[in-house]
Amino acid sequence: MHITAIKGFKDILPDETAVWRRVETVAREVVGRFGFQEIRVPIMEKTALFARSIGETTDIVEKEMYTFADRNGESLTLRPEGTASVLRAFVEHALHSQQPVCKLFTLGPMFRHERPQKGRLRQFHQLSVEALGADQPELDAELMAMAAMVLDELGLRASLEINSLGCPRCRPAFNRALLAFLENKREALCDDCQRRRLKNPLRVLDCKGSACQAHYRQAPSILDHLCPDCARHFERVRDCLAAMAIPFKVNHFMVRGLDYYTRTTFELLTDTLGAQGAVGAGGRYDGLIKQLGGPELPGIGFALGLERLVLMLGEREAEPAPSLSGLFVAALGEQARGVGIGLAHRLRGQGVKVTTDYAGASLKSQMKQAGRQGCRYVLILGDEELAKGEGLLRDMASREQESFPLSAELAVLARRVRTAGE
């Protein structure tokens, strides 16, 4: 075993796929309940799409993208998030012309070249949800409620924090106020904040350093600088959340790592994932569709981190073993195996799960395999049985066995195996 998986890329082994399926199933079901339709988009796009939408100066674009030159020299990138691709498809296929609000979700792998740690991989999976074409605050609240409902139906808890980042009308004033505030604190700030101050002042507020945090306590709040429209929008969002009895906390320090956000942003946080607090996050991006060459339509979306959900789920008790099901054909000898493989094939054709041994193992060994596989029945085919045109059908749960004529209607056996364990 010399070749291993790429750093930060993980195999999801058979033991784990059941949990994953559960997460995916619940996610699809809940989101569908809110009227979202699935869209599947490529995992690779032209690099410019991400650079333009996520923001040239974000960490993601600056240093975390898997970018390659295609054979013809074109720069391609493995998607670091889902929104850009979905919006590209939305614009490309003019989906806005089909209905007033286009509600889409997609589910799949994303790629970011970061240093892996708990709850953070280079290939990770997200449920990405977008609602395009409406700017009503009710929609914002509903999306948060939907994210919370996915968690809830998985039996998980997370706290909701919300903020408003304003719009192109009110943001500049806040930026000026913030810069002015930072100007006379300049000496006291950490190196990172020095950098952020010049690059993207908003991000300063997100600093985890306690020294910086102390200073920012007096920093101007974006919420005090919202224009009337944004302020009204945000207030309505809060009212709607209250109406749905969704608990939330306003965190005016919350800043997102992608440049395209406007107005409402939110995060679903947990303290059970090590340093990775966010299981889900999103926000409104009202200028983005136009920026990508589409119509001037508002939009809002969020993503849930699937491995983070799986991780949270894994911290609780494992699910009980599934009940016995299916049939194992235990054939003894070459002739019997020939009969067995034919039988197995016909039974599978009737919807029965059938497994068998290929190595000519002893009956004992085959019984063991059947037991390990959780088979409900074993059909034993040996010389004695074959001579009589029968098989010996053993019920692994009751340990009772009876001879079963091979000439009988297979449907009878199929039905019996299929309904066992239900």
Next chain:
RNA sequence: GUGGGCGUAGCUCAGUUGGUCAGAGCGUCGGGUUGUGGCCCCGAAGGUCGUGAGUUCGAGCCUCAUCGCUCACCCCA
């Protein structure tokens, strides 16, 4: 990119100040039952102790390098 921790059997891990130290449990395979699973009993296979140098009479253990994993910083789902 920066820092900490860890690399011994397929898995989880013991290995005392360097001197039978190559081990246990689980798993796998076989036997106990010449054709009957789970439980139990017995046995077996399986490891260049991540890799490479060095120190030493002697290194799983010490030193250095290197690779990998992991956690954290940064950032994010």
